[in-house]
Amino acid sequence: MIKVTIKCFSQVKYAFGKDELNLELETGTSTLELENIIREKAKGKLDTVSLRIALNQKYIPIQTELKDGDEVAFIPPVQGG
Amino acid sequence: MTKIEIVNGPIGFFSNDNSRQQDGAELVFNGHVRATEYREKITALEYEQYEGMAKTELTKLSEDTVKKFFIHDLFCKHRIGRVDVGETSLHVVIWSKHRKEGLDAMTWFISELKKRVPIWKWAILNDGTRIPSECSHE
Numbered sequence: 001m002i003k004v005t006i007k008c009f010s011q012v013k014y015a016f017g018k019d020e021l022n023l024e025l026e027t028g029t030s031t032l033e034l035e036n037i038i039r040e041k042a043k044g045k046l047d048t049v050s051l052r053i054a055l056n057q058k059y060i061p062i063q064t065e066l067k068d069g070d071e072v073a074f075i076p077p078v079q080g081g
Numbered sequence: 082m083t084k085i086e087i088v089n090g091p092i093g094f095f096s097n098d099n100s101r102q103q104d105g106a107e108l109v110f111n112g113h114v115r116a117t118e119y120r121e122k123i124t125a126l127e128y129e130q131y132e133g134m135a136k137t138e139l140t141k142l143s144e145d146t147v148k149k150f151f152i153h154d155l156f157c158k159h160r161i162g163r164v165d166v167g168e169t170s171l172h173v174v175i176w177s178k179h180r181k182e183g184l185d186a187m188t189w190f191i192s193e194l195k196k197r198v199p200i201w202k203w204a205i206l207n208d209g210t211r212i213p214s215e216c217s218h219e
Contacts (some may be wrong), residue, residue, distance in 0.1 A: 009129055010201035010213045047201060054199070057134040073131060073199070079214055080128075080135075080159060080200035081112050081171050 002027055002068040006038065011076045014034050015045035025066065031055060032063040038074055083143035084156040087136055095156045095174045104153055104176040106183040110191065112171035114164050118204045119215050127211065128161040128170060131199035135159075138198045142190065150186035152177040157190075159200065 008019040013019060025034065031053050039046050051074040053060055059075075066072070084095075098107070140208065143155045145153050158172045177183035202214035 007131065009131060009199065010203075013129075014213050054131070054134060057131070057137065059197075073134075075131075075199055076201065076213075078195065078197065078199055079202045080194050080198045 001025065002029070002066060002070075004034070004066055004068075004070045004072055006034075007071060007073040009073065009076065010079075011036075011046065011049050012042075012051075012074050015042040023054060029066050030063045031060065031066060031072065034066060034072060051076060082154045083147060084138050084154075085136065085143055086158045087130060087139070088158055088160055089162045090160070092158045092169050092172050093158050093194040094172055095158075098176075101153075101176060104178060106177045107174075108173075108175045108177075108180070108183045109189050110171070110173040110187055111169045112191075114166050114168055116166045118202075121204065122207050123166065123204045124207055125163050125165045125205040126170065126214065127163045127203040128159075129201045129203060130161045131178065135199050139194070142193055142198065146186050146190045146193075150177070150182045150189070152182055154185045155186070155190065157181060159198075159199065163205070164177075214218055 001024050003024050008016055010018055035051060054073040054075055055064060056071050116122060143157060147155055152175050154176045156174045160170045164170045173185050175183045203211050204214045205211055
């Protein structure tokens, strides 16, 4: 098993009512599988929200196997300016 | 050169610089909070950042902009936290030899900022309700 921290912002924070989630996952879980878990946990609240993935504060273009201690953020469309 | 600041509180503008003898253009952009958000009246926006990553992405974007458009300098301040209607949330200054590369750089920089820098807005409605803004410009 591995432990990961999920940072929550904007609509993700709104869906869960929390700044971060701490999850224990099967070893070998990928970022894509984690996204599916997160969407399922949100019970429909993120169904229409497109999410980019940041792993340890960097955008990643493809799915990656997660490691123990990773920090993951599912980034809703950004809105700076 | 680039200079980036993410500030929690009112933005102090970069000062006008009359010592620049190689720059024919000094462009200033100030973004302000509008009174409506998706047709709802608001009292303020609250800007939320992914601390660390927001500064990193904004710094990378500034450096990319300087290289891509051959401008001399780009300074940027982005505010986070509560910003009342009418106040400045974004302040950008670009110095370049001619106006065209400066104007093109400003347009591209702001457009990219709205695609890749992890900062979000929460709308504070007149009744005090706080909801994630639906306004994005991807």
